[in-house]
Amino acid sequence: MLRLSLLLLLLSHSAYPMLLGWVESPGYPNGYLPHASLNWSRCAPKGHTVSIRFIHLDLEDSEDCENDAVKVYSNGNLISVLCGKKEFEELQSSVNPLHSSPGGCLSLSFHSDFSNTKRHTGFRGFYTSQDFDECDDPDNGCTQFCHNFIGGYHCSCRHGYHLDADKQTCTVSCTEDLSGLKRGDISSPSWPASYAENANCQHILSVEAHLQLELHFSEDFDVEQSPDGQCIDALTIETLSGTLGPFCGHTPPPSPFLTHSNHVQIHFISDGFGTNKGFSLHFKTRDKVCPAVVTPHSTVTPQQPEYSQGETVTVTCDLGYVMNSQGTQTLSSEYVTTCRGTGIWTPTYMCEPVDCGFPGIPEDGILQLVGSAHTQYKDQIQFNCSSKYYTLEGDDTFTCSASGEWVSDGGKTELPKCTEVCGKPEKHPASTGRILGGKNAKLGEIPWHLLIKEPRRGGASLINDRWAVTAAHVVEDVEETSLRLYGGLIDGRTADRLSDVVVVDSERIIIHPDYVKGIEDRTSFDNDIALIRFSTRVNLGPNLIPICLPEVKRSWVENELGTVSGWGKTEVQIKKEDATRFVTSAQLKYAHIGVKPLSECEDTPLTSTKKRMLFTNNMFCAGADGKDSCQKDSGGPFVLPMLAEGREPYYLTGIVSWGPPCEERQYKGYYTKVENYVDWIKKTIDTIEKS
Template sequence: MSHLSLLLLLLAHSTYSTLLGWVESPGYPNGYSPHASLNWSRCAPQGHTLSIRLVHLNLEDSQDCENDAVKVYSNGNLISVICGEKEFKELESTVNPWLVSSPGGCLSLSFYSDYSNTKSHTGFRGFYTDQDFDECQDDPDNRCTQFCHNFIGGYHCSCRHGYLLDTDKHTCTVNCAKDLSGLNSGEISSPSWPASYAENANCQYTLSVGDHLQLELNFAEEFDVEQSPDGQCIDALRIETPSGTLGPFCGRTPPQSPFLTHSNHVLIRLTSDGYGANKGFTLHFKTRDKVCPEVVTTHSTVAPQQQEYSQGQTVTVTCDLGYVVNTHGIKTLSTQYEATCQSTGLWTPTYSCEPVNCGSPAIPEDGILEVVASENLNTQYKDQIQFNCSSKYYRLEGDDSYTCSANGEWVSSDGQVKMPKCIEDCGKPEKHPPSAGRILGGQDAKLGEIPWHLLIRVPSRGGASLISDQWAVTAAHVVENVEQTSLRLYGGMVIGATNLDTFPGVVVMDSDRIIIHPDYIQGITDRNNFDNDIALIRLASRVNLGPTLLPICLPEVNTGFVEGEQGTVSGWGKTEGKGGTALVTSGKLKYAPIGVYSTEECKNTPNIENNKPTVFTENMFCAGADGKDSCQKDSGGPFFVPMLAEGSEPYSLRGIVSWGPPCEERQYKGYYTKVENYVDWIKETIEKNS
């Protein structure tokens, strides 16, 4: 009888509670056994909650309830862990209030005992009930803006007199839509004026008159639309016309009167939030003849300049700097046009002024010069682009930043419209440790140590120097009898193997143009005149530069030589065989440091053919060293400074191996084409033939 009384007392606390059943530990009340367990779960209907009320608890007590325990979950989330022994009053105050599901949610209970108990425990018992959830009282998110009415399983909203329940069934608003079309004058006020306007209002006042008229609005000085302390509109008054929306207006300052709408159709809209007690606005409207506004189109000015224009007046529209006229979707280079005011208050014609578009910059398709972040390239007036070189073997020549100018051209910061270039970073081989030894009397070059030296094998063995990614320079006599497209060059290696066309790592290059200096005398059988012994070779395609294939720099014009100045000569020509006697063609690229002789020494020329003295000109110099010299088959190869052993950069091409006495005579004096005398010719020729 006492249990029934207790249950009736508990149920009396909730008007809408319904007893659903009991939940208790296995063996209750005689006690549970070791390793006992129970899993229980129930869910509440929508708009209801489920609760558990424990009326008895007698379990083994342990730290953190790690031995025997009751665990309760709400929608899978643990909300309570219980063990030990608690009286009913303690359960009511510390446990039961929290054993409640969310509306429409589920409760789960699990019980377990461990392997042993020091004494017998009766377990637990409780009952679970279904009860209505009072959304109006307990749910802060019921969203009723005025009245909330709870019923079993749900709730509904209602409104005060004069308000309507909106379609969302929660918001109370006022019916303040008025259509005043056809009236030439009248008054419009916010709802309840001069009392406070309603919350959650969306008032619309429609005005419409003849096409030849426009509506003029005159606001009363008393104006009060809610505004935040930082000036933002909380509530807002907007004036909507076919050409756009004016506003929002709020605060205590009304729109300037008279307010010309330049339209015969106007929608005045007032919106408010759910709070506040502001008075709103009142205005008088009337009609007047249409006039054209002072602005014909955005981003432009007009002349003559007036606040308004009457029918028939014509103005000149001038687009702002950096904008051009767009006529029917076609951009022109024009920045002006004429427009005439019509009786409808519209300008005719009305063309938009749109930003000048410089378009994508014209850059080579080789992929070396690239625009940074080209995927999102903006090309309109005042937009900026940046350039860089995609390869570390090139450097940018010119400004790296360009801006789209008002005349539609990309312009650098110093006013240049010519695009920058990626120039080969010449004369800078990657670092190599210096060689121990000191071509004839030379030493083997390491791979990449002289990356500009190219090998020519047919029709005769010789050398050339790479000066860009598509041009090489050599001696004219090496190529004077070669067809334009039959010359093959090899680079990126230091070996002289017979199978170079398929040798790993070797770069094979074919020519498509050979340009011999116009002042070089061709066709001499017994040559003793090597003046202007220089030729350019244009490669059929650009080569991919890398650590083993790089160009050498051209010297400055009029650099001049100092007697004894040291440089390096390299080549695959003849060198001393074993024992230092017979001369043999080298199988590897060799180099040697040599010094420049005086002009007087150079004028003392040797006889190289038919005992005829060889001509020495100002376009030549000679160099050598004791036991070191260029030799046969080295023709066309480079003499460069500074000496390779010094490790200074960049290296520049000062000479081209041209002629000299037979190496067998051991005179150690070779003659070179003086490259500085031909720099202008080289640059002009490349420019004309690129």
């Protein structure tokens, strides 16, 4: 009773409302009913806590207090769960007191389940608010002294220190404005004793513009440094041209330390720990001189430790660096400058790394840069091709050189190109077959063969993603932009219907200049070759890739087997008539035929006027028993070696040109010898692509 009276007396005299009272289970002490509940909460003023002490606890006991329980929370966080029966002494030793955080809230909840085997009296506790002693909290922030009072606390400092603006950190008064002084001394706080903790010192030096400040550090230098060389405490020197430092450890800045500035700020900071001695320096003035370094990444001629007013030097940018004049790089890497009385070089230009810029690559997206490219001196870029149907021709890695050009590892300045992978189909036909009633090609087996349906049915061979080659007589009377070609197909009937068929229109048709056009009673197909440039680039894929052009002139081998293909006439059996007929094939067909001897080729068939066709060195003939090209196969490819797995790459050796009628069954066709025209093909394409 005496304690309660004293508590009420303190309450009546305090400047804030004190919280106190009892909290009990429903029905206490006569016992609580099933399904009883209680929710209780109190909050403390700033700098105080709410605490509760239980004097009685008698609840139904259960595992994890899942039946009847009282739960206590601090700021919503569960801090205690109680059930069962505990005597006062046990409550004092293991439970009491339970309290909130400073300025926080304490909450209590009680519940009982549906039944008890016997009636329990419940619980009772006394709650009160009380001052929280912040000085017992290691996180109170006071760096030296802490003083607690009711509702708060106060930090204070030892003699010679004062509280910083945060009202917690003790620091020293070490900021000085020494402007106008031409000589003097500066040191860390408490020098030569250990410097003060949490120091933040700033010494300002300022003299006339024609003078510079010169610093002389004592050899006794001791500023705290970590084992890995990082500055824990630090000394920095700030001039008009930049900040020098930080300096720490046991090695002072070099003396004399020329600042090249008439205005200097010396900063010193320390943390809250350590017993290091610090630093001491003497400052004085001297006439300004210009520094030995005019601008980074350059050298000067003549070289001296310093330069006086009126002296001139030649500044030469380092290799790979050039002048920046008025924000723009120039081609020059050298200029002349003069030392002024202010200690400043005039004029001064920055030496910046040479920028090679982004290389000019085609916009078709086939040749592409790998990753994000930087374009300055010594930066590297890499190229690759965006599709497996192209191969990189040239070096893939380039470095930005001192001359401002991209130079490859092999010393080349020409960027690589993505050239089409040619003559390597992903599927291969069987090693037998005929074109007259021959074997049907499967999709992707002869992916370079293009179909021409109008105005004259024939074929063409894809030689890159923008060009095809055919026989001149197939396109000799066709307007340049009116020809339509079909690729990536084997059934000519689906050319205009299937979405995956590649349809491309002509933009240019170039017939060999020595081909003679428009002869009614023709006796020569010499130079029967033409180029077709597409209006758009075709997308290569497994069913559409180019055939390779012959690389060098070859020795012709009699009976060497190659493959001819086409959508021309083929021989079919008419069962009802018990006869054969030649009809235009809907399916792409191929046959493996051999190169015939020169003597047999020279024995050309007669024309309708009983004249012999002219055989020239620009032709060869080929065929086999029961196998030959036929009408409407014109312009199609004859490739070597014979199409069979493992023999690629394949080369466009011949173009179907002319021959005796299929009905005569001579099985001898004449082909334009492509190797004689490779130079013309490449030169023509190169000229047009560059125009």
